[in-house]
Amino acid sequence: MTAAAESYEKLIRSAARHLKGHQRRLFQAEVTIELGGGNARQAERRFGWARDTVSTGLQEQHQGIRCVENFSARGRPRWEEEDPQRAQDIRAIVEPFTQADPELPSERCYTNLTAKEVLQALKAKKGYKGEELPSERSMRDILNRMGYRLKRIQKAKPLKKTPQTDAIFANVQAVRQEVKNDPATLELAIDTKAKVSEGDYSRGGKKPDGFGRRTPQSVGP
Numbered sequence: 001m002t003a004a005a006e007s008y009e010k011l012i013r014s015a016a017r018h019l020k021g022h023q024r025r026l027f028q029a030e031v032t033i034e035l036g037g038g039n040a041r042q043a044e045r046r047f048g049w050a051r052d053t054v055s056t057g058l059q060e061q062h063q064g065i066r067c068v069e070n071f072s073a074r075g076r077p078r079w080e081e082e083d084p085q086r087a088q089d090i091r092a093i094v095e096p097f098t099q100a101d102p103e104l105p106s107e108r109c110y111t112n113l114t115a116k117e118v119l120q121a122l123k124a125k126k127g128y129k130g131e132e133l134p135s136e137r138s139m140r141d142i143l144n145r146m147g148y149r150l151k152r153i154q155k156a157k158p159l160k161k162t163p164q165t166d167a168i169f170a171n172v173q174a175v176r177q178e179v180k181n182d183p184a185t186l187e188l189a190i191d192t193k194a195k196v197s198e199g200d201y202s203r204g205g206k207k208p209d210g211f212g213r214r215t216p217q218s219v220g221p
Contacts, residue, residue, distance in 0.1 A: 013047055021069050025057030032058065079134050080142050087146065089128075093121045094148055111148050115139035 012031055019027055028049050036042040040054040060066055080087045098111045113121075115136045122128040134142065143150070179185040 022066050028054050029057035029061045089126045093118055109148050
């Protein structure tokens with residue numbers, strides 16, 4: 001092979017490496033037809049291209065259709081996706097130790113179980129063997145992909161009294177002082193309760209410190 005021919009083929013290989021997917025297959029097919037007589041095996045020996053890829057490009061060019069690439073399906077599948085039972089077992093272990101954000105800003109869940117503890121539970125409770133399980137670092141990634149974040153679970157802090165509470169009782173006290181020496185005014189103490197929503201969505205997810213408070217009221221004749 002002459003130096004010019006060798007340089008020419010090197011340039012062809014370089015051009016093919018810079019192309020991707022459908023464009024690369026069409027280029028390889030055109031080169032194979034022009035320089036290899038349309039023989040994919042010859043293109044493999046001469047340029048080092050995969051014979052199956054060249055054959056696919058020849059079929060695409062001949063029939064005028066394009067094969068759709070599925071690059072996302074390449075590579076090793078994720079550990080929890082190889083067998084759906086694995087993800088179910090992880091959720092069965094983690095869910096009892098999981099808490100959603102009290103104010104529900106997202107669907108993210110927090111758990112106080114570490115990746116090491118999850119691996120130990122899979123062995124003890126679900127019968128997994130050590131060689132079947134991923135590493136501790138991989139388990140952290142798996143938990144993150146499944147929507148769990150490691151965080152110390154803390155009970156929701158109670159909602160303190162509102163600033164208006166002191167003003168209300170100050171006004172009641174002022175009224176009591178005005179009428180305490182008036183014999184025509186009768187003072188009654190009425191136990192009242194405020195109507196509040198209950199459930200996970202009330203008060204922004206926070207627990208109230210009480211649903212009722214004794215409020216003295218002055219009633220005129």
